[in-house]
Amino acid sequence: MTGEPLLRITNLRKAYGDKVVLHDVQLTVRQHDVVCLIGASGSGKSTLLRCIDLLEPVDDGEIHLGGVEITDPLVDVRSVRSRMGMVFQAYNLFPHMTVLENVTLAPRKVHGLSAADAEDRARTLLARFGLADKADEHPDRLSGGQQQRVAMVRAIVMEPELVLLDEVTSALDPELVGEVLDIVRDLAERGTTLLLATHEMGFAREVATNVCFLHEGVILEQGPPAQVLGDPREERTRQFLRRVL
Known part of the structure; x- marks a missing residue:
């Protein structure tokens, strides 16, 4: 190559x-x-x-x-x-935020996306990874596997290199x-x-x-x-x- x-x-x-x-x-x-x-x-x-x-x-x-x-x-x-996107073994989700808020935080605050665009991206990925019905849940209501999937969605929502x-x-x-x-x-x-x-x-x-x-x-x-x-x-x-x- x-x-x-x-x-x-x-x-x-x-x-x-x-x-x-x-x-x-x-x-x-x-x-x-x-x-x-x-x-x-x-x-x-x-x-x-x-x-x-x-x-x-x-x-x-x-x-x-x-x-x-x-x-x-x-x-x-x-x-x-x-x-870059990074996913840790301990999830590192913000417990006081919903799944959707966790995933849209960086797109809005770091990348400057509008709330609507950030939410569209987030919901599309959450649906792809079987989490569409968890968007309004807090992390402590999710299984470990679900929390880790949310962490991965958060890491890739802005399509990092x-x-x-x-x-x-x-x-x-x-x-x-x-x-x-x-x-x-x-x-x-x-x-x-x-x-x-x-x-x-x-x-x-x-x-x-x-x-x-x-x-x-x-x-x-x-x-x-x-x-x-x-x-x-x-x-x-x-x-x-x-x-x-």
């Missing part, structure tokens, strides 16, 4: 005090890619996503989004975040995991560029264009899912997969 990658990370380093969480991370994500980050808890997956969304400052290295260095100290953080998903099924009961993964699969099939941390190896094998195995803050191995999950080169990757498959 040619052209500038959508996301390019070079020599990224992140530490908390003396503890290095990410070390010399190199990653390229092109438009319409679905890149799955796998690895044990504490390997750096969530921190990497938070660095990309500028929720954590980096100590060294660069992150480029669409050719723009977003780790430049002078960058407009709000503008950068408006180009890149969607970041941080272990979006890990807080769910097993029977709810499938309904959330179905939405991720739907986004992938529609060409959404996705970067997700996940423990769902079957899903990664089926949907990912690339899989990255993180170990102690380093991307130790990356490549197509058939290679990384089916015939890994690194012994650490093989050890991890033996534990989770």
